Amino acid sequence: MLIKRNTPAIKSSEITDEQLYINRRNLLKTAGTALGAMAVPVLANTPKRKVLRHDETVIGSTPDWMQEKLGRTVPGNFSTDEPVTPFEYITKYNNFYEFGTDKEDPSRNAKDFHTDPWSVEIMGEAEVTGQFTLEDILRPHPLEERIYRLRCVEAWSMVVPWIGFPLADLIKRFKPTSKAKYVRFETLFDPERMPGQRSFFSAIDYPYVEGLRMDEATNELALMVVGLYGQHLPPQNGAPLRLVIPWKYGFKSIKSIVRIEFTSRRPRTTWERSAPNEYGFYANVNPNVDHPRWSQATERRLPGSLFRPQRMETMMFNGYGPQVAHLYSDLNLKRNF
Numbered sequence: 001m002l003i004k005r006n007t008p009a010i011k012s013s014e015i016t017d018e019q020l021y022i023n024r025r026n027l028l029k030t031a032g033t034a035l036g037a038m039a040v041p042v043l044a045n046t047p048k049r050k051v052l053r054h055d056e057t058v059i060g061s062t063p064d065w066m067q068e069k070l071g072r073t074v075p076g077n078f079s080t081d082e083p084v085t086p087f088e089y090i091t092k093y094n095n096f097y098e099f100g101t102d103k104e105d106p107s108r109n110a111k112d113f114h115t116d117p118w119s120v121e122i123m124g125e126a127e128v129t130g131q132f133t134l135e136d137i138l139r140p141h142p143l144e145e146r147i148y149r150l151r152c153v154e155a156w157s158m159v160v161p162w163i164g165f166p167l168a169d170l171i172k173r174f175k176p177t178s179k180a181k182y183v184r185f186e187t188l189f190d191p192e193r194m195p196g197q198r199s200f201f202s203a204i205d206y207p208y209v210e211g212l213r214m215d216e217a218t219n220e221l222a223l224m225v226v227g228l229y230g231q232h233l234p235p236q237n238g239a240p241l242r243l244v245i246p247w248k249y250g251f252k253s254i255k256s257i258v259r260i261e262f263t264s265r266r267p268r269t270t271w272e273r274s275a276p277n278e279y280g281f282y283a284n285v286n287p288n289v290d291h292p293r294w295s296q297a298t299e300r301r302l303p304g305s306l307f308r309p310q311r312m313e314t315m316m317f318n319g320y321g322p323q324v325a326h327l328y329s330d331l332n333l334k335r336n337f
């Protein structure tokens, strides 16, 4: 992963105001409150926010059942109230090496990447394994919006309104056995559809592989993601199904997942294999452990301009310490970077 010095190729004139959208569920909840909060005390815990939407541009397509499911999205917990990065940045400034290594490559090269039909193989140390359609995978899970910080190891960051559901809820359905200590994830390997996989001089091996310890994977923050900004995931953001692990560097948040495996051994992950001294298995956001070639103490929050860069201090665990610090109490984080 190289640091790019150029700013994103987006003019501020192209950035439109994001629209707020009140979905039906929220209206109903508001109505419920008006009728008498005493009768429905559970409402006290419901976030008052509305789900963020961007309707001007729809990138890629999705089946009707997915569209309907997305329409039922409700605001979730753990959302930051920091300003959300505009849709145009989230969808035009990407890392997705399967579609090219420049930030603008994925939005250009993934245009015709169709993700319906899609299936996911569940394998390894679990009672329930096999091939599942995307619809089977998603059916029991209600969707929620979580606005998370995304901190790339390259020292830029965004705030993204993801739509998804807890990975822990998905894992439970497959009944992992006591031998399952890790979860391994794999991206689609299809060089015909992913031009980056045809390159001879690739920085990384394909398929892209990521992994988590079981307790990390079942942490309440770990999210299976199917959308952003009220829409289905654009192809460049990892359609139709990706992981988002907000307390770790962005490369752990693997895109376009086709395989999930429960294993007893720690998986060898893509960036770790490519440069083990630079990218570790844990990859927890940590301002005190620098990358060998650059500091991790600060980050550049997008959007910013050449004249008004938004430099800010990087937070331990990307600010998610209250939820995840306990996972690492026995670990030397300088050695296990």
Ligand SMILES: Nc1nc2c(c(=O)[nH]1)N[C@H]1C(S)=C(S)[C@@H](COP(=O)(O)O)O[C@H]1N2
Binding pocket: 090, 093, 094, 095, 096, 097, 098, 150, 151, 152, 153, 187, 208, 236, 237, 238, 249, 250, 251, 252, 253, 254, 255, 256
């Ligand atoms: N399969 C795959 N997943 C991937 C990557 C990739 O190149 N291939 N890049 C990672 C990196 S380095 C980052 S920062 C995030 C970027 O996600 P975004 O483009 O949706 O912001 O995706 C991660 N997931």
Ligand SMILES: [Mo]
Binding pocket: 095, 151, 152, 153, 154, 249, 250, 251
């Ligand atoms: Mo990244």
